[in-house]
Amino acid sequence: MSVCIIDYGSGNVNSIKSALDILGKKSIISKNKKEIELSSHLILPGVGSFNNAISLLKKNIDLNFLENEVLTKQKPILGICVGMQIMANKGYEFGEHLGLGWVPGYVDKLDTNLRLPHVGWNEVKLTQNRIVSESEKPSYYFTHSFEFIAKDRDNVCGTTSYGKEFDVIISNKNIYGVQFHPEKSQKDGLKLLNKFLNLK
């Protein structure tokens, strides 16, 4: 097992590395093709806006190469926060933008009457146990104003309630995405990362 945290200029890559270090899992931060190719697991971070993240990804990473790793070789990949959001077909933050389209759905402003950003610790209701093994209700740290709206319920593994129930853990075959920050979510976050890294 070897992990590559994809370093495309968005997201706090060092926090993810620190969390993996604490778990005792070796990881590298890189955008180098060879290193991505040699890794068994990939993590796609991301903060800021949808458009900013997808533009930076296109600028720094050869998408054909990445899609070959993810869609053809089917390497497990975990998108975090905006890294998860850009896996959708489209995003509507500062205009309409095309995403990677790896998990059918779109990203739009979180439709809630409560305060935004949605920031802090919230419980996740698990609908499928693909990436979190516990039956207990885990809590994770969120900080975002946009939500992933999955097209197919089969791609949703977990939801959270904030004025409404919305999708926060998504998966499509080897592709996983979480709206929250597992690297900043202590026990429950580390458990999730550990489970992801144990996926074959």
Place this chain on the structure above:
Amino acid sequence: MLKNRIIPVILLREGVIIQSFNFKDYSRIGNPINIIRRLSKWMSDEIIYLNISKHDKKFSLGRSDLNVESSEFEKFEEIIELVSKHSLCPITFGGSINSIEKINLYLSKGADKISINSKAIEDPNFISEAANKFGSQCITVSVDYLKENGKNIVVYKGIKKTDLDLFEWCKKCEDLGCGEILVNCINNDGKKNGYDIETLKILEKKLDIPIIALGGAGSEKHFEELFNKTGVKAAAAANLFHHLEQADFKIKKYLFDRKYNIRKPEFFDINIIKNNK
């Protein structure tokens, strides 16, 4: 449901943790690394580090007997880097943030959020500039205010009264795009007599973004009072976390036992996670 947050605030002056009273008297507490290890172990919800040093020169962690990598720092960002490595919860850094470059640097060293104070007063557009570049979720505006003759006056650099009204200023910060507001009542600083409930109640109705209350927490009951009497969902405190043993755990347990919407208080054991396949 979103949990209420309990947030320890660490005040650093020339690299050493200090305790503050009325923004005037400071006493030295100790080394920040040990505190972060402790807070992380206790499963803190989030931590805020405020650098209130008078100058930007040398930072010393004060004690070299605590098994830290180094105890002399040239720059504040070196402390950020070290602190980030030891933490598993979100960390906000603030203090003398006056440029986009500095925010970029602090984020690259591991900060999750940035707190802006004086620069926002000098140049309010800096808030929108920062929020546009890094996202609203990344930018907290920190506001110090003084209660005087029925008014809530915004205070600049902890000492100078401005002509800004607290409510109007906070609303403006929200409109300019900040993601959270940290409000600190100077009158209550270090007094341990509870939060400024009256003001927070009004502020909460005026803002649509999350509010973090600071100033006055001296016991578990003050957190309870805040969550009971206001809609504020984030309670910060500084001095309390240095003087009450296992403060974070005890406060959470007190609230959790009374059915408040708080994360379950527990200690952190890495081995349980590692063995959990």
